[in-house]
Amino acid sequence: MIDEIIKLRRRGLSFRKIASELDTTVGKVQYQWTKLIQNKGKRDSGESLGNLIAEENPVQNQTKDHLILTRSADDKVKVSWRxxxxxxxxxxxxxxxxxxxxxxxxxxxxxxxxxFDGANGVCDHEVILSDQSEWTFKGLKPGKVYCVELGIKITDTHFFPLLRSEALHTSEELPCHSHGKYESEVQPEWTVNVSTYTYYESVSEGEGKE
Structure with missing residues (x-):
C-alpha cells in the first residue's frame, strides 16, 4: 500500500484523493505515510537515502527528536521539542x-x-508555529488528560503528525502513561520526554518562546 501512496504523492495527489484512489480512509493513508517518514528518519546516514541529505554534525545525528511536556501550573503546560x-x-x-x-x-x-491513537480525537486547540522552540498552553481543565502532537499543517483540514507526547493528567502527581507505541522517559515534576511518533473543549492559545 505504501508504494502506491508514494507514487500518488509524487503525482501531487492529496491524502484525500489518494484515499479515494485506493478505496481506503484518509486516516489509514496518513498513518502509512507517517510510518514511512519515521522509518526513513531512523535509517543510517550511510544508506542511499543519506545521499539526498546534506551532511550534518555527527553529534546532532545521534540526538533523537523529542517532545517534552512540563506542567508549570494547575492549568498550564509547557511544551518544548527538538x-x-x-x-x-x-x-x-x-x-x-x-x-x-x-x-x-x-x-x-x-x-x-x-x-489515543492520533485518529480518534478532536484537538482542543492548534497553534501555527514560526521559530518557537517551546510553547505554553493555558486554560487546561482540572481532572482531564491531555496529549500534544507536533506536525505539519499540509492544508486547512490535513495535519501530518511527527511527534506525540505521553498523556498528562492535570490532577495526579505523576504522568499518566498512554498505551501507544512511543517510548518515553519519565522525569520528576510532570516532565515527560517522548521519542519521535475526545471531546472538544476550549484551551486558551498560550504563548511561545524562541
Missing part, C-alpha cells in the same frame, strides 16, 4: 515543498477516557 533538520529535509523531499514553506503546527488534545 525536530532534527534531517527529518525536515525528508519531509521537504516527499512533500515536494521547500523546508522553509512547511507550516509547523502544535496540537493539544483532551484524551480523557480515550486510548
Amino acid at each position: 525536530l532534527p533538520i534531517q527529518k525536515e529535509k525528508l519531509l521537504s523531499l516527499y512533500l515536494n515543498e521547500p523546508a522553509s514553506s512547511l507550516r509547523k503546527s502544535l496540537r493539544i488534545y483532551n484524551v480523557t477516557g480515550v486510548i
